[in-house]
Amino acid sequence: MILFSFTLNYCYNMKPKIEKSEEEWKKQLTPEQYKILREKETEIAFSGEYFDNKKKGTYLCAACNNELFSSEAKFDSGTGWPSFFTPISLDNIELKPDETEFMSRTEVLCKRCGSHLGHVFEDGPLPTKKRYCINSLALNFKEKKSN
Numbered sequence: 001m002i003l004f005s006f007t008l009n010y011c012y013n014m015k016p017k018i019e020k021s022e023e024e025w026k027k028q029l030t031p032e033q034y035k036i037l038r039e040k041e042t043e044i045a046f047s048g049e050y051f052d053n054k055k056k057g058t059y060l061c062a063a064c065n066n067e068l069f070s071s072e073a074k075f076d077s078g079t080g081w082p083s084f085f086t087p088i089s090l091d092n093i094e095l096k097p098d099e100t101e102f103m104s105r106t107e108v109l110c111k112r113c114g115s116h117l118g119h120v121f122e123d124g125p126l127p128t129k130k131r132y133c134i135n136s137l138a139l140n141f142k143e144k145k146s147n
Helices: 002-013 022-028 031-037
Strands: 057-061 067-070 093-098 105-110 116-121 131-134 139-143
Touching (some): 022 031, 031 116, 093 116
Antiparallel strands (some): 057 139, 105 116
């Protein structure tokens, strides 16, 4: 009964995948967001809106508002991009090998819409030792309301 309940809740809470044509994405996103989210570009370090954001809240995919990272997992990596040691849920992201730019990395994508978010590296802080290095333009921020 517990397994059935877990499976039902898991399936019920999953958001459907979003599939759009590239023309639809171009209409929805700014040209800068399109370059990062759909063409896998990288914004210039220290130029993004969220690399130094200290507010409490949730970081969402800029393309589909899928919840990706909590401010509680954010840390200052000194790299100039928002960095997190863990996502809200591994079910919300997808990891893929990336052999471009003459290096071996792991790409981070939004599992709901397939948008490129950034990369994950093995040089982060405890407890995960991961550094999810994410482009600000790939994110929206929902500030936590004070009670």
